[in-house]
Amino acid sequence: MTVTPATHSADILIVDDMPDNIRFLSSLLIEQGYRVRKAINGKMALTAIQTIQPDLILLDINLPDMNGYEVCESLKQDEQTQSIPIIFLSALNEALDKVKAFQVGGVDYITKPFQLEEILVRVKHHLMLKTLQNQLQHQNQELQTTLGELRKTQAQLLQKQKMLSLGQLASGMAHEINNSVGFISSNLKPAKQYIQDLLELIELYQQEYPYPSDTIQAFMEEINLDFLEEDVNQLIGSMQTGTERIQAVILALRIFSRLNESEIKSVDIHEGIKSVLVLLQSRLYPENKPPIRVVETYNKLPLVTCYASQINQVIFNLLNNAIDAIEAARDRLQAASEAPTIWITTTWENPDLVTIKIQDNGIGIPETMQSRLFDPFFTTKAVGKGTGLSLLTSYQIIVEKHQGQLICVSAPHQGAEFKIELPLKLTTT
Ligand SMILES: Nc1ncnc2c1ncn2[C@@H]1O[C@H](COP(=O)(O)OP(=O)(O)OP(=O)(O)O)[C@@H](O)[C@H]1O
Ligand SMILES: [Mg+2]
Structure with missing residues (x-):
């Protein structure tokens, strides 16, 4: 991956109450191809930043209204502006101030009198860091989106696979059951007829031979012929209802999956x-x-x-x-x-x-x-x-x-x- 930070067209805000400093810094930076805006106090700086966010801020510590630390703190509290790199400018070079500059969120510190080369190197370095950070953030976001898409695709695939195998299973089962139920339901009608015929035959026998032998008499009592005659029709009836129900479920399964x-x-x-x-x-x-x-x-x-x-x-x-x-x-x-x-x-x-x-x-x-x-x-x-x-x-x-x-x-x-x-x-x- 190549990093090509737009450092040369970067927008830099200089905040300093000394016109000489502003003039010096801005001509130096403009010469290098940067776009420069200026503010002479903290309030102006905040307004300028809210209007258009700069890519980097050079911020003097000693300002007339709010000092540089306060400006910096206020920017760090705002989600919109907290990631803008701030380099402090100051004539005060005591250790305590430097520490404070970092504590409030500054990324660097340049002391006056300014060294030309030093300023340019530091500005370029921090703009490069900021660009890299932006790219990382952007890539991170892209990764999150891709991850979300991936999870959705995985879910879709899983569900598709489940439905496909379920559908195939259902269609296979429906086919098998349908065939078998077909035998039963198509045989039920003749079976009912045969039973009716046999029962009529028995009745005929009873009419023609009203005095059966003892063995026949005993068997008739054992099987409870009268009850059997009555029950067999109900039995066939419920077998018919059963097969009709199975056929209805199979039909529903077919409508449901509409596989054919x-x-x-x-x-x-x-x-x-x-x-x-x-x-x-x-x-x-x-x-x-x-x-x-x-x-x-x-x-x-x-x-x-x-x-x-x-x-x-x-x-x-x-x-x-x-x-x-x-x-x-x-x-x-x-x-x-x-x-x-x-x-x-x-x-x-x-x-x-x-x-x-x-x-x-x-x-x-x-x-x-x-x-x-x-x-x-x-x-x-x-x-x-x-x-x-x-x-x-x-x-x-x-x-x-x-x-x-x-x-x-x-x-x-x-x-x-x-x-x-x-x-x-x-x-x-
Ligand atoms: N009618 C409902 N009443 C209450 N909660 C519901 C209802 N429908 C869905 N939910 C909620 O939404 C969640 C997600 O539903 P979804 O059908 O996607 O998954 P699931 O039922 O948990 O699992 P499966 O993928 O096996 O159906 C459920 O776990 C449940 O908490
Ligand atoms: Mg569910």
Whole structure:
């Protein structure tokens, strides 16, 4: 790296009450290519510095109003001016003054009468130091930005990888289960028919041979034929309901991941929400706890052109967070006899966008935490329970990918509300 400090066009402020000194110093510095401003007392100096910040200050200690130390102290207290290098000028060369000059924040000290070469060398040296310091600060800032970007990219990659393997797993499983359930459901109908036929056959036998042998009689009693006839139909019925439910979950999984469809699609947002709710059934109806009520208020929405599976992913993330927040507030809700509830509301008020609101009466989010919600890896959940990536991913999907909005409104103990504003048409960049 080459350092090319702009020492020659640097702006230097000379503060001295002796016109001769000012004249001497300024002609010397102007000759070297520096830009020079002058002030004859402390107040003027401070005003000049506030108006335009110089790159370096040559500051006399003995000034009429405030002395040089005071001017220096005042500049060091102000964040804007504290890094301007100050070289003290003085005829007083006692050790005590020099020490004080450094104590109040000066970087150097030149004594009168001035040595031409010495002044130039010191000025150049401190301007160079200041330039280096600025460069370091700038690089530090760039590093911080890069680090932030890196963390975001790492988070994105992690989440993408997770979703990709989850998606593949889900699609593989859906395929396998679908095939197997297909056998069962397609065989159930003939099985029911066969059983009916067999039962009718038995009945015919009973009519034709009303006096069965003792062995047959004993077996009929053992199997409780009357009950069996009645129960077998119910049994087949519940097997049918079971397979229908499995098929509904598989369908939801397919809608949710939309793996066999092109990425950008015009979709019915409500269909996506419903598929997510099916997949979250076990969390909404937990064992040994009151179920979580879901209040769905769906207004008429147009089809939305979007990355459908990603929008479903966002709804899934927000609902999962809402359930987590409700689980963490179970005791409070029970004490207040309040039903654990999630409200999902969709609206189409602005012609160009639809709104999806997901609200819960869980633990809520303290105001101090709200600005950090979308930071990579920000989580309040126990290790292994939360990765702190879902909201960041959701934000990236809604705001960066779809040019929409994802807004959080919450107060502690009053639940949280996340609002998605999704443009009807995706503008690809
Ligand atoms: N509905 C909500 N109510 C209360 N707090 C919430 C809600 N949604 C998010 N939060 C807070 O925001 C944090 C970040 O949420 P995010 O979904 O990004 O990560 P996570 O849920 O902790 O982990 P994961 O990445 O596994 O979902 C949560 O840890 C939680 O503190
Ligand atoms: Mg989460």
